[in-house]
Amino acid sequence: xxxxxxxxxxxxxxxxxxxxxxxxxxxxxxxxxxxxxxxxxxxxxxxxxxxxxxxxxxxxxxxxxxxxxxxxxxxxxxxxxxxxxxxxxxxxxxxxxxxxxxxxxxxxxxxxxxxxxxxxxxxxxxxxxxxxxxxxxxxxxxxxxxxxxxxxxxxxxxxxxxxxxxxxxxxxxxxxxxxxxxxxxxxxxxxxxxxxxxxxxxxxxxxxxxxxxxxxxxxxxxxxxxxxxxxxxxxxxxxxxxxxxxxxxxxxxxxxxxxxxxxxxxxxxxxxxxxxxxxxxxxxxxxxxxxxxxxxxxxxxxxxxxxxxxxxxxxxxxxxxxxxxxxxxxxxxxxxxxxxxxxxxxxxxxxxxxxxxxxxxxxxxxxxxxxxxx
Numbered sequence: 001x002x003x004x005x006x007x008x009x010x011x012x013x014x015x016x017x018x019x020x021x022x023x024x025x026x027x028x029x030x031x032x033x034x035x036x037x038x039x040x041x042x043x044x045x046x047x048x049x050x051x052x053x054x055x056x057x058x059x060x061x062x063x064x065x066x067x068x069x070x071x072x073x074x075x076x077x078x079x080x081x082x083x084x085x086x087x088x089x090x091x092x093x094x095x096x097x098x099x100x101x102x103x104x105x106x107x108x109x110x111x112x113x114x115x116x117x118x119x120x121x122x123x124x125x126x127x128x129x130x131x132x133x134x135x136x137x138x139x140x141x142x143x144x145x146x147x148x149x150x151x152x153x154x155x156x157x158x159x160x161x162x163x164x165x166x167x168x169x170x171x172x173x174x175x176x177x178x179x180x181x182x183x184x185x186x187x188x189x190x191x192x193x194x195x196x197x198x199x200x201x202x203x204x205x206x207x208x209x210x211x212x213x214x215x216x217x218x219x220x221x222x223x224x225x226x227x228x229x230x231x232x233x234x235x236x237x238x239x240x241x242x243x244x245x246x247x248x249x250x251x252x253x254x255x256x257x258x259x260x261x262x263x264x265x266x267x268x269x270x271x272x273x274x275x276x277x278x279x280x281x282x283x284x285x286x287x288x289x290x291x292x293x294x295x296x297x298x299x300x301x302x303x304x305x306x307x308x309x310x311x312x313x314x315x316x317x318x319x320x321x322x323x324x325x326x327x328x329x330x331x332x333x334x335x336x337x338x339x340x341x342x343x344x345x346x347x348x349x350x351x352x353x354x355x356x357x358x359x360x361x362x363x364x365x366x367x368x369x370x371x372x373x374x
Contacts (some may be wrong), residue, residue: 001278010039015048015065020056029066037069043076052083054090059091070101077107085116085125091286093117094124103134109175110140116332117151118158126158136165143173151205154190156197159204169210176216184224211345212242220245223254231263235374238269239367241340241348259285264313265373272367274333277321286314 016024040046040073043054048068051060064070070080081101084093093113097103106112114134117125130136137146147167150158163169169179177207178204187198195314202225206212213220219227222242226232229356238244255275259269271277325333335355339348352366 006154006288010036013368014039014047015052015058017056018054020059021052022056022058022062024277025062037067038072038355040072042073044076046072046074046080047079048072049074049078049083051097052080052176052213053087055087055091055092057091061095064095064099064241070099073105073107077105079105079113079291081105081113082107082111082116085120085122088120088122090122090125090157093122094128097125097128097132103129103132103260104138106138106140110142110161112138112146114138114146115140115149116156117145118146119153120233121153121155122160123155123157127161130161130165136162136167137171137345139171142175143171145171145173145179147171147179148173151179151201154183154186154195154197154201155201156204159201159209163204163208163299169205169208170214178210178214178216179304180210180214180221181219181224184219184221184228188228198228199232200228202230203236206233206236206240206347209346212237212340212347213245213345215245223257226254226257226261226266226366229261231266232374234258234262235269235370238266238273239349241336241343243340243345244250244270244273244275244336253281253284255281256284259310259313260288265370267313268316269367269370269373271317271320272329273336277317279321281318282314289314301324313368328364332367337355357370 013025013028016028038046046069048060048063048070049072051063055290073079079101081093081096081103082105083089084096092346103114104112112134114126114136115138117129137145137147147159147169149163150162172178173182183198183201183205187195208220213222220242222234223245224235225237255267255270255277260269290358336348339351342348343351349366352362353366355362357365
């Protein structure tokens, strides 16, 4: 009964693969008469799936070299390449890619191998997937793109590769999250010192055309940067021309938050970019200045905001609140807002250079005194 023998051979092969019996697998493959390359078990998995999942590299190579079907999917719609990426089997993933497997199959969650490779920080596999034609802006069922996944894990090299491959830096998920807001969210909830590259990741997004003022329904990029006490990114957003959103979440005040969490340069830039100061806000800032002695602050919290700097910026804030904006400052604020709209809420710096104005006026609009501060 040839059919029964065929099924037995297929079963024995699958069992040998699961057990990691390389010699037995080699003998069954050498038979050449009864094997069924498309044979699946009850989970919809082929011999290649199992060899990949268990990390039996030599067996996987044997199956690939004998032209086993590397594109069949299991009950979760996962190909062997999905399995290799999920289980960090980089060597097998590379072999599958060299064999010409389909790199754009989506599993039942809508994830492609590229998204799974990024999730597990498989840099080499990610680079190969990009070179083999993986869709850079593919989306899963939550509209999550590979770039969202890359900023979630904080992998600066993969973020670079995706952006250089024309990833959409303004893609929005089903929950209105951009790559920028995603990076800050996962930085905020990460364990201490496990997301060291937040500054460089956010800088790349800003320099490569992310929208500077796009709100996710709760937080704008500026509010998010201030919330994690990141003066550098908050200052960069302002300097590059983000719009100032004064509608606070959770009854917070933008100026007071910036004063309490950021460096004086960021607070000054916030005001110079058009934040409308009021005396009550300035007094709230004054109440945020630490009243402890300098020795106590050094002992309890070495990174606590220096009270001297707080007093100095308070003097400047009071002067600004007492005096109206000059005509030149009003014009600068208006021009920067118009440039923001013209640039589609991306960086305005390049557009300033094209203005038909004298260099001194361009420097004034550009606010060059803050160029090296952020």
